[in-house]
Amino acid sequence: MFEAKQKDIVKVPDRVKRALKEILGEENCLDDPMDRLLYSYDATRIKMLPELVAIPQNQEQVQKIVQICYEEGVPVTPRGAGSGYTGGALPVKGGVVVSFEKMDRILEIDEDNAVARVQPGVITYRLQKAVEKVGLFYPPDPASYKYCTLGGNVAENAGGPRCVKYGVTREYIMELNTVIHTGEIIHTGRPTLKDVAGYDITRLFIGSEGTLGLFTEITVKLIPKPQAAKTAMAIFSDIAAVGKTVKDIFKAGIQPSALEFMDKLAINAVEDFGHFGLPRDAEVLLLIEVDGHPKALDDQITEVARICERNGAKVSIAKTAKEAEKLWEARRALSPAVSKLGRVKINEDIVFPRSYLPEALPKLREIGKKYNLKMVNFGHIGDGNVHANFMIDGKDQDELKRTEKAVEEVFELALSYGGSITGEHGVGITKAPFMKKQFRPSELEIMRGIKKVFDPKGLINPGKMDID
């Protein structure tokens, strides 16, 4: 699965190239091999070369691209920042990659209704900063938030640390404009908290990985920016105690705004990377944040600390915003730090129902040992979302085979507890072989039926999710 190959590649006929160049201008229609190479990979490091890269600047251009390609039988694969971990933006069948890099305008921040209307190429972080300036808040915060785009976030239903309290991207998308196979725009949703007219096509699009249509405009819900936050760090010598602590925090009626964990290997990788002062001998480290009204926070963080201590942890509460920021910097350094442990990072984002964490976390670690692999576990433990990373060389065939087997066992472990093979990254190419494990044939049939409604010819981001 780590060496997925393109198949049934569709070349782009010259008349289509000419037509697209006419619509977009030469400079926005790339068919030079070097240019195309730049759009041939994502964070999986799998490479799939598009036959042409189209860079629209507005909705009408997207409509025309899709209309022409669809009529001519040319596959169309939408692309945001290419930061995905499952190959969602890769052109399995060649054809045209539609890059949204020039559709990156924040069209409106409507303070009165607490919504923002953006183009799909807007970077998540840019939107967050822009709305924070007027006291509003866009919570979803995938690790790639400084370069990923809203369009990709919608396609993958992106998550992040804050989602444990605030919910995932799905909870913040109010309206979508989506170009469907005919080149028409489907407008779904309303900029209101309630709307129950017709089927919820908006939410069907969210997490559809670009296989149903191309988003051209997104209205997001904003909420008041939390007034304050407090962070605690808890150090555990026993991994099972961590699972219990997580359960206890929620049972005490506390909704943390982040509840992150990293294991020993992760802690040491971060320390090697940036010297943040984390305890190298800790088995597991928890970062816990609570946010909200300043008057409530002291009570809450103290209660969190008490729960951690009761479960055997050493706890320190950040005294200043600066101290807290340093802890979060260490957390954010995880991804680049861990990447140094191996040439290739196989990053699986499984999910467990919270209550099974005490049992599942040690079993997860066993899998790494069994296959003699460098395995780093960290993630959003508050919502049961564990990032199991295998750091490998990527060229050693035996190691690759062991990793494939280990990943399969990781998925089976998550599913055996009623969890999911993916909490944030989506299915794309790399997890497509595992859809059959999570879904029954009748369930996959329904998904394939829906795919056909939106894409009868199978040309919209084909070859993904095992649904075409």
Add this chain to the structure above:
Amino acid sequence: MFEAKQKDIVKVPDRVKRALKEILGEENCLDDPMDRLLYSYDATRIKMLPELVAIPQNQEQVQKIVQICYEEGVPVTPRGAGSGYTGGALPVKGGVVVSFEKMDRILEIDEDNAVARVQPGVITYRLQKAVEKVGLFYPPDPASYKYCTLGGNVAENAGGPRCVKYGVTREYIMELNTVIHTGEIIHTGRPTLKDVAGYDITRLFIGSEGTLGLFTEITVKLIPKPQAAKTAMAIFSDIAAVGKTVKDIFKAGIQPSALEFMDKLAINAVEDFGHFGLPRDAEVLLLIEVDGHPKALDDQITEVARICERNGAKVSIAKTAKEAEKLWEARRALSPAVSKLGRVKINEDIVFPRSYLPEALPKLREIGKKYNLKMVNFGHIGDGNVHANFMIDGKDQDELKRTEKAVEEVFELALSYGGSITGEHGVGITKAPFMKKQFRPSELEIMRGIKKVFDPKGLINPGKMDID
């Protein structure tokens, strides 16, 4: 639209009746006209007689009912409490009504994972009380919560006052078992906060009004029960000032847990009904609740009061829980109280983006005046969801015609501001003629395509939502 009639009625062949009686037992298979009459109406007061009422006691029986009926071409219409306002539970084409009254078990309250698993016939209020006993909270609170069922709540994506802070039913459904046309069970979703494998069929089912399949098991998300709440009442003499107040509260960064309004006619109806001590001369009354950590609440309710006063209101803050409860009792008395103003209540639940309320509310009132109708407006103004009620005799043909025109103008007003024709009640039969106003033909085509995937013969709750 208020006198919708059954059409293309499908009789139930004797062999189907015999088969169902065998499966369910004679006592759970009602074909006596008097029995069937009991299942022939909902809160719309439109009557549509089923040919047979089937009362399954478990999932397997639902599977068999659907399988047999579907094979034999018999329409199947699921029914919860029959409390809907748009005719969703009425058998437009006759056939079999499947009543979930005996599938009313709370199967599991899982405190560790903060989820509950229930059968579709569980009454919302019963679930709420059961989870509150263990410190958990199920927020959605439709006005009918004391008799409506979870299955109906999922089908209609039910709302309520608290949704302004906590979100609608959609935000609390984690997993569904749904019997589809083949009689197979589709299991969708996971009992985890994150899960992005495959299309989001769970959310497609939510709000589908029972037109895609029959829910047989529902897993809901629970959250910690808020520790405390404060309520304020604000009295306005100017309806436009109310709209501005609502905007100002949100702009101050306050997320009220309820923000309800009632107009003069509503206030007086409630006073006639129960003598709650509401001010009869007020033009508009706002009820505002904030909840959360006790230490934060005083600040928040004081700030709310200040904002109301700045907009010209007289404000009183409930000093005790008992005082607050009295105010909410008055709010809950609204529905029965308003019902006394006319034999028939035509209750439309339109939605406006918040910022347009100052402009839209006076216009709404004008529509009532224009058509010389008794119009009572109240609702969940915090999320722009206004219940516009026309209280009519129901037999006066001229009044009926005027009401039809008024309702049409009410919908047009909501849509002209980018709102929705329904925030809570769904489309069903009564709003089906207006789907064309909210959606473009290409958007309706997509919905019809999806309907066909789940229901190729058009037998699952047919005749609803203008999608078959």
